[in-house]
Amino acid sequence: MHFGFAPEDEAFRVEARDWLAAHAGTGLDRRTWERTLGKAGWIGIGWAEGGYGNRTATLTQQVVWAEEYARAAVPARSGHIGEKLLAPTLIAHGSEEQKSRFLPPIAAGEELWCQGYSEPGAGSDLAGVQTRAVRAGDGTYRISGQKIWTSLAHEADWCFVLARTDPEARRHHGLSLLLVPMDQPGRIEVRPIRQATGTSDFNEVFFDGAHARVEHVLGGEGAGWRVAMSLLGFERGVSTLAQQVGFAEELGRVVRTAVETGAADDPVVRDRLVRQWAELRVMRWHALRTLGGTRSPSVAKLLWGGWHQRLGELAVLVRGASAGAGPAAWSATAPYELDADQHLFLFSRADTIYGGSDQIQRTIIAERVLGLPREPRD
Template sequence: MDFSFSAEDDAFRARARSWLAERLAGGGSFADLRAATPSSAAPDRRRAWERELGAGGWIGLGWTDADDPEPAPSLSRQVVWAEEYARAAGPAPLGIVGEHLLAPTLLRHGTAAQRERFLSPIARGQEIWCQGYSEPGAGSDLAAVRTTATPSEDGGSWLVTGQKTWTSLSQWADWCFVLARTERGSQRHHGLSLLLLPMDQPGRIDVRPIRQLDGASEFSEVFFDGARAQAGHVLGRPGDGWRVAMDLLSFERGAGMLGRQIGYARELDTVLAAATASGTVDDPVIRERLTRQWAELHVMRCNALRTLGTAEPGSAAVAKLVWGDWHQRLGELAVQVLGPTGALAPGAHDPGGYPLTAAQHLLLFSRADTVYGGSDQIQRNLIAERVLGLPREPCPQLRPEPRPELRPEPRPELRPEP
């Protein structure tokens, strides 16, 4: 296949690279945010960066609307922007959930009023969203959600009660889309709805950041106690939330995956530099592992380009399996190449915290790569059942008939011969 970019794409790349360099390179107005995570920079600075992206027209490049006669920028332009953003070490965007998950779902399932209300603030970088999916008893098994939503007495709103967990960006978010059970007595995939509700509801919404090993908190537990969502803020039809939620998740992997791989390449370069500095690069085992990581990363990029924009069955699940395992192995290698000192953290003696090195952060955070966004077990089930047509995995809720108790037959008494 031809993986080259057109002359127009190259011109677009130059413009994106120049715009990012002016703001993120040394001396740029947002240079302090390079490669920042949500928990490593002041929220007001992160919000200012979102507004800067919006003013530059960089938010919503991939949005497509069937009712809009103007076509969205080509998929290659989205890839170019994702790659250049990663190369510039752009900060993890606060608006990623709204731009890449909610907005495409609004364009597919939202009403005209919902699109008018929510799309423009997202595109301007003015409203931040979080995702209310996972619960303590419903992580990869999303159909087990227990959060409920009941109509208010006047019928003008839904009252949401329940708990969500691992909710990224929730402590900074203005809005949340929540998967809740709106039909009493419904089970599994039935009777669910996707509700849009504001986070600024004191006494009704309680956000409790989850403390990580390094002392940071990039996600939280969120408790809803009668939180209100307007009656008109159901995305899709009430009770059809499972289909809408699955469509939303399908937008999770796209052109941004190419940008993720540029970030991976930068991490791999850092690991290689550390191996060279420590001398462990001369170890043939370490050298073989570095070479394998490099080759596999290039294969992942080619496969991502090959499947980008296609509906090839199982491609997203396969990609998730591959990069999750690859990134975990890179995290292990990042600490291994440092030798014994890789286990030491600067400031470990400080009672105020236990700061991690970049290699240690990579090692620990990458442990979650095979869990979040759908665990490896779920991805393998999707491939087996929906692509290969294999029998479905037995559902734990369906208990088999009890088997009759098996008793051992009595053994004959052994007596010594006279």
């Protein structure tokens, strides 16, 4: 696939950059910011035409928007799970009633979503999901179980939950994807997970007889595995290129620190800095070459997960002893502040685990791309 930016793409870039600059520093809370984006037509620009999204944009213009957003001094998105993951899946697998119900509020920034996939015993091995959804006689399912590492569950209005609707089926059989409202006091409990960074970006979510309507099963009962795999394919697309903008800024900071501390005088450190720069360029070319294609997204996850983890290690290396100077008193309960390099190092330790561990990604590539014999299953 040939990928390049045409004059109309650059004009779109100017429009996006000007709008973002005009709205930077407004101090809006994240939910109000989502509504502001929706009102201006910046949510759902990559959706298929059908009256559900806002303005339409080509694939290259979607890349432009993602890159300019990553560079702008504006709030982090809280609606991206609904926009980038659920919405394309609804368009591909949802009924017309489901599309009409859920796509417009996402495009308007009115309803926020979270993803209920991983469980304590089923993280990278998603086929081991044990959360149950039992069909009741009143046109609903009753959901019981636990999800973990659920981003933005404390803010979300809805959750798409992968659950087992056929208790007799094993592994990836008998699963369904249900659209579940989060406002069910006593039936859904969200508990923040405190991380090594001192922040709580993820949550545990407990379902105790939570209700989901029968007509809110996406793709039909028993189609959960197929729909869930389709959704994961949307997870690594245009957003990968925006992610690389942030990576480039982090790398630039590490290089500047290396020069300031004199660490760059060490030829081994210089070699590692150059290698990080070259590998980031390769990741960008790979992302551009495969954008919109059918190649395995597992390759991209392997590339950036290890790269970002090595950058975190390099960040503390070039800092020297000062990288270990943390708060005067570390506490398991009280919040504490980390500088950018410390946060990068600690958070990136999980890069090769979350979103599918490196081992799982290699198995996917081996079996589904290279056609090697399947790993033995119990």
